[in-house]
Amino acid sequence: xxxxxxxxxxxxxxxxxxxxxxxxxxxxxxxxxxxxxxxxxxxxxxxxxxxxxxxxxxxxxxxxxxxxxxxxxxxxxxxxxxxxxxxxxxxxxxxxxxxxxxxxxxxxxxxxxxxxxxxxxxxxxxxxxxxxxxxxxxxxxxxxxxxxxxxxxxxxxxxxxxxxxxxxxxxxxxxxxxxxxxxxxxxxxxxx
Amino acid sequence: xxxxxxxxxxxxxxxxxxxxxxxxxxxxxxxxxxxxxxxxxxxxxxxxxxxxxxxxxxxxxxxxxxxxxxxxxxxxxxxxxxxxxxxxxxxxxxxxxxxxxxxxxxxxxxxxxxxxxxxxxxxxxxxxxxxxxxxxxxxxxxxxxxxxxxxxxxxxxxxxxxxx
Numbered sequence: 001x002x003x004x005x006x007x008x009x010x011x012x013x014x015x016x017x018x019x020x021x022x023x024x025x026x027x028x029x030x031x032x033x034x035x036x037x038x039x040x041x042x043x044x045x046x047x048x049x050x051x052x053x054x055x056x057x058x059x060x061x062x063x064x065x066x067x068x069x070x071x072x073x074x075x076x077x078x079x080x081x082x083x084x085x086x087x088x089x090x091x092x093x094x095x096x097x098x099x100x101x102x103x104x105x106x107x108x109x110x111x112x113x114x115x116x117x118x119x120x121x122x123x124x125x126x127x128x129x130x131x132x133x134x135x136x137x138x139x140x141x142x143x144x145x146x147x148x149x150x151x152x153x154x155x156x157x158x159x160x161x162x163x164x165x166x167x168x169x170x171x172x173x174x175x176x177x178x179x180x181x182x183x184x185x186x187x188x189x190x191x192x
Numbered sequence: 193x194x195x196x197x198x199x200x201x202x203x204x205x206x207x208x209x210x211x212x213x214x215x216x217x218x219x220x221x222x223x224x225x226x227x228x229x230x231x232x233x234x235x236x237x238x239x240x241x242x243x244x245x246x247x248x249x250x251x252x253x254x255x256x257x258x259x260x261x262x263x264x265x266x267x268x269x270x271x272x273x274x275x276x277x278x279x280x281x282x283x284x285x286x287x288x289x290x291x292x293x294x295x296x297x298x299x300x301x302x303x304x305x306x307x308x309x310x311x312x313x314x315x316x317x318x319x320x321x322x323x324x325x326x327x328x329x330x331x332x333x334x335x336x337x338x339x340x341x342x343x344x345x346x347x348x349x350x351x352x353x354x355x356x
Contacts, residue, residue, distance in 0.1 A: 024215070024219040025223070025226040029226075036346070037346075039220040040220075042217075042219070042220035043217060043350075043353060044295055044299055044302070044318070044349075045295045046217045047298065048213065049212070053205075054208030055212065058208040058211040059205075061211060062211060066196050066197050066198075067196040118230075119227055138226065138230070139215060139226075139230040139233075141230075143234060146195035
């Protein structure tokens with residue numbers, strides 16, 4: 001059910017001025033057909049930085065940007081989470097077959113390396129990772145490594161090459177739940 | 193191989209404080225595609241980091257620079273091509289969108305240049321928070337007329353924001 005744009009804007013504004021960092025995209029989704037009105041209100045409002053120190057998530061993002069590294073990798077480091085722990089978390093969260101761990105490892109590596117198209121990630125995966133990293137992962141997954149950033153993704157006709165990813169011992173000809181999580185996009189969400 | 197930028201802690205803090213605003217502005221401008229908004233925001237931050245890393249200084253408030261780069265990158269995305277403007281030249285012609293930083297001030301300032309009918313609708317919608325039906329009742333006009341005025345006003349305001 002779409003929510004009233006004015007009420008959403010007032011809620012967003014109150015949270016912003018309280019020093020939080022509400023995600024504008026979440027509010028715009030909630031606005032439904034009033035999203036265009038809310039977008040204008042947000043645009044008029046968002047004209048200055050937070051008065052307080054930057055949120056930790058923003059600092060992690062900038063540190064990664066300065067180093068030319070993946071912001072998702074930087075967040076994981078900051079949270080002190082090893083990659084194997086992420087895999088464990090996802091295996092349990094989605095009741096994945098432990099025998100497919102190698103494929104999960106490869107897909108997560110691709111995600112963290114900026115080699116997957118963000119539109120193809122499932123909402124379930126993004127939600128799970130956001131919970132694990134205590135961050136809005138959806139805004140970080142569009143990062144591309146500098147060597148692939150000759151021009152922004154929206155100017156590219158083809159998907160990013162994955163040639164640098166080591167080959168997986170798992171055959172690629174069989175789609176599984178891991179592929180649906182990492183490559184299935186929003187289309188698979190309705191099947192849940 | 194990582195290709196980063198040599199930024200000191202002060203520069204990183206400056207960028208980190210602006211990042212939420214940049215992301216929010218890009219999301220507001222490109223609200224139908226949050227992934228594109230995040231990528232455009234990232235390109236804004238890359239441009240800003242690059243300029244700070246090479247010691248660029250500005251004769252205007254850094255917020256104005258942020259505002260202009262956001263506009264360029266959004267235009268790049270919407271046009272589907274690079275937007276090669278000279279930052280200094282563009283800044284020289286820029287208005288100061290931060291002259292009145294409060295939301296209400298910005299609304300009033302932008303509404304002031306609208307035709308009276310549109311201005312009324314903008315003020316009732318954005319400042320009093322009335323729904324279109326309520327505005328129609330308040331002004332004693334048809335709902336369609338409210339929608340038309342609101343649509344035209346939004347288009348004008350967005351154009352002015354883009355030109356600021």
